Amino acid sequence: MDNLVLLRRQMVEIGRRLQQQNLIVAAEGNLSVRLGGRAFLVTPSGVGKGALRVQDLLEIDSAGRCAQGRPSSEWPLHRCIYESRPDVKAICHAHPPWATAFAAAGKDLDGSLLTETAAILRSVPVCARSEPGTEAAAASVLPYILDHDAVLLGSHGAVTVGPDLPTAFALLETVERLAQVTLLTALARGEGGALPPGVR
Numbered sequence: 001m002d003n004l005v006l007l008r009r010q011m012v013e014i015g016r017r018l019q020q021q022n023l024i025v026a027a028e029g030n031l032s033v034r035l036g037g038r039a040f041l042v043t044p045s046g047v048g049k050g051a052l053r054v055q056d057l058l059e060i061d062s063a064g065r066c067a068q069g070r071p072s073s074e075w076p077l078h079r080c081i082y083e084s085r086p087d088v089k090a091i092c093h094a095h096p097p098w099a100t101a102f103a104a105a106g107k108d109l110d111g112s113l114l115t116e117t118a119a120i121l122r123s124v125p126v127c128a129r130s131e132p133g134t135e136a137a138a139a140s141v142l143p144y145i146l147d148h149d150a151v152l153l154g155s156h157g158a159v160t161v162g163p164d165l166p167t168a169f170a171l172l173e174t175v176e177r178l179a180q181v182t183l184l185t186a187l188a189r190g191e192g193g194a195l196p197p198g199v200r
């Protein structure tokens with residue numbers, strides 16, 4: 001089995017897990033993998049990621065051109081990240097509800113809260129709110145993604161990157177768990193609805 005077939009199967013499986021784990025609903029979210037050179041594999045626009053088929057996935061160039069189908073409307077965000085981070089081979093974007101609550105509140109996540117996240121996620125910064133799918137949205141991420149593998153998109157969701165798609169997806173899961181535990185920690189400390197120390 002060649003590598004492209006494996007990557008397609010991997011993307012379908014992770015799309016299914018995004019939906020099963022409530023990290024997206026409806027046709028939200030998008031995934032991509034750098035195939036080499038200026039070629040990429042990306043999820044199509046307007047298709048629920050829980051029901052993706054391998055033949056639905058699109059091979060595109062960096063301008064978003066492909067022979068058939070319409071790539072994710074948020075491709076400019078992916079392209080901007082690939083251009084600025086040559087080490088990144090895969091990107092996962094979703095709207096996980098706990099993390100998106102921080103994105104909507106304009107609050108960074110503090111990875112030092114938990115021992116298991118302290119070493120891999122010192123912080124998850126939130127970038128400025130902008131219209132999804134626009135060049136402005138892509139540009140808003142740039143100052144943060146250069147030295148963070150996970151970023152919250154203002155009033156929108158989260159994006160994570162990695163050397164492969166399973167790694168980027170695992171980081172998204174970790175960000176969502178960190179956001180959930182951060183809010184529960186505030187309650188456990190008796191802080192009511194207040195945000196915990198370290199979260200600005």
Ligand SMILES: [Zn+2]
Pocket residue numbers: 029074093094095132156157
């Ligand atoms: Zn989105």
